Amino acid sequence: MPNYTAPRGTQDVLPENQPYWRHVVRRAHHIAALYGFQQIDVPMFEETSLFVRGVGEGTDIVDNEMYSFEDKGGSELTLRPEFTAGLVRAYIEHGMHALPQPVKLYAIGPIFRYERPQAGRYRQHTQFNIEAFGEVDPALDAEIMEVARHLCADLGFGGLSFQVNSTGCPKCRPQYVSRLVDYYHQHEDAICEDCERRLVRNPLRVLDCKVATCQPIIAGASHIVDDLCEECAAHFGELQQYLRALGRAYTINHRLVRGLDYYQKTVFEVWSQDIGAQAAVFGGGRYDGLAELLGGPPTPGIGFGSGIERLILAMQAQEIEVPPLPKPRVLVATLGDEAKRVGVKLLSDMRTTDVGAVIAFGERSLRSQLREAGKQEVRYVVMIGQDELRDQVVTVRDMSTRDQYTVPPDELVAWLTERLAG
Numbered sequence: 001m002p003n004y005t006a007p008r009g010t011q012d013v014l015p016e017n018q019p020y021w022r023h024v025v026r027r028a029h030h031i032a033a034l035y036g037f038q039q040i041d042v043p044m045f046e047e048t049s050l051f052v053r054g055v056g057e058g059t060d061i062v063d064n065e066m067y068s069f070e071d072k073g074g075s076e077l078t079l080r081p082e083f084t085a086g087l088v089r090a091y092i093e094h095g096m097h098a099l100p101q102p103v104k105l106y107a108i109g110p111i112f113r114y115e116r117p118q119a120g121r122y123r124q125h126t127q128f129n130i131e132a133f134g135e136v137d138p139a140l141d142a143e144i145m146e147v148a149r150h151l152c153a154d155l156g157f158g159g160l161s162f163q164v165n166s167t168g169c170p171k172c173r174p175q176y177v178s179r180l181v182d183y184y185h186q187h188e189d190a191i192c193e194d195c196e197r198r199l200v201r202n203p204l205r206v207l208d209c210k211v212a213t214c215q216p217i218i219a220g221a222s223h224i225v226d227d228l229c230e231e232c233a234a235h236f237g238e239l240q241q242y243l244r245a246l247g248r249a250y251t252i253n254h255r256l257v258r259g260l261d262y263y264q265k266t267v268f269e270v271w272s273q274d275i276g277a278q279a280a281v282f283g284g285g286r287y288d289g290l291a292e293l294l295g296g297p298p299t300p301g302i303g304f305g306s307g308i309e310r311l312i313l314a315m316q317a318q319e320i321e322v323p324p325l326p327k328p329r330v331l332v333a334t335l336g337d338e339a340k341r342v343g344v345k346l347l348s349d350m351r352t353t354d355v356g357a358v359i360a361f362g363e364r365s366l367r368s369q370l371r372e373a374g375k376q377e378v379r380y381v382v383m384i385g386q387d388e389l390r391d392q393v394v395t396v397r398d399m400s401t402r403d404q405y406t407v408p409p410d411e412l413v414a415w416l417t418e419r420l421a422g
Contacts, residue, residue, distance in 0.1 A: 019325050029108075032147065054290060083131070092294060107127075127308065141266045159272055159274055176227040179222060179227075194211070195211070263287055266285050281306060283304060329355070330378055332359040333360050333373070350412075379420065383395040396412070
């Protein structure tokens with residue numbers, strides 16, 4: 001028989017890691033609600049053309065990383081490689097432009113990219129995404145950034161700060177891109193192959209290159225914030241005023257451009273000093289032209305995303321503790337068939353009233369069943385044997401004190417509920 005394993009770039013989230021997952025997702029839901037964001041779920045696959053138009057031809061995602069297929073009806077579909085294009089599609093399709101603006105949405109779910117697996121980055125990973133549509137106010141940019149920072153702080157990350165930049169808009173960016181390309185053509189012999197390709201397809205991405213030989217060239221390039229139009233410069237200046245009013249540390253990072261074509265104006269990342277060289281925890285930005293590109297009315301938008309797997313790895317590396325998941329507090333131990341039938345009924349009664357309980361299965365000695373109770377770390381063991389059946393009671397042992405109590409079966413649930421609530 002084949003020895004099956006999880007596909008490369010995927011992982012099984014085992015029970016011992018579930019407390020982290022439950023905690024991160026629960027806190028993401030909570031903080032999104034604090035800021036007035038509403039949850040939306042969109043399909044895990046969309047028409048391929050949605051991502052080609054929305055993410056952009058020539059990007060690594062569209063050219064190399066999408067899981068695309070033709071279904072049995074002949075439709076070209078793609079497993080979502082990111083959330084934003086699908087959320088914009090939903091905004092347009094459901095007429096959300098008629099709602100009070102901004103429309104503030106969030107989503108949590110898997111995304112799929114065929115890329116080289118590495119720590120915290122998988123071909124299937126789970127993303128927390130925040131999006132706001134219909135408002136260009138820089139105060140909304142600051143709020144989106146605050147949601148990301150708030151969640152980071154809530155999860156225990158320290159040394160938080162923002163990296164911010166503006167990538168301009170269709171009015172001012174083309175002029176800067178033209179000058180950047182001309183500058184790079186003067187250094188064609190020194191740049192890496194990836195940057196040669198980016199110059200043709202997505203020139204701003206050369207500023208994000210990590211290859212050592214490209215660093216002096218990047219350092220010598222002009223800064224896009226110096227070439228912003230009046231509108232973009234005012235927007236970026238107001239955003240910085242809000243960040244200062246909030247008392248948030250930030251750095252203008254001229255190399256921060258993000259990887260997708262739809263970004264314009266604000267781009268940002270949240271960095272934590274606690275996680276070393278790979279300091280970015282969240283990243284996002286503004287995409288004011290995306291709705292029109294996908295056939296909708298002019299609609300400004302801004303958002304961010306973060307992989308939950310990477311958050312959890314960083315939390316575990318810093319030994320950040322999370323609350324344990326609820327566990328059964330009671331074990332029913334029985335001796336004999338009749339006692340087990342009584343035990344099964346009591347077990348059902350307990351669970352119906354939200355008392356978590358388990359039973360020791362199989363034909364086992366009382367000592368063996370008590371050992372299991374210790375392993376499962378229950379608080380009480382309900383013991384039923386021949387003596388208890390004869391006297392129509394159960395014996396309850398408190399595993400923390402070793403005290404034992406005799407309780408009538410019809411009073412057991414109330415007795416346990418009172419003590420477990422203390």
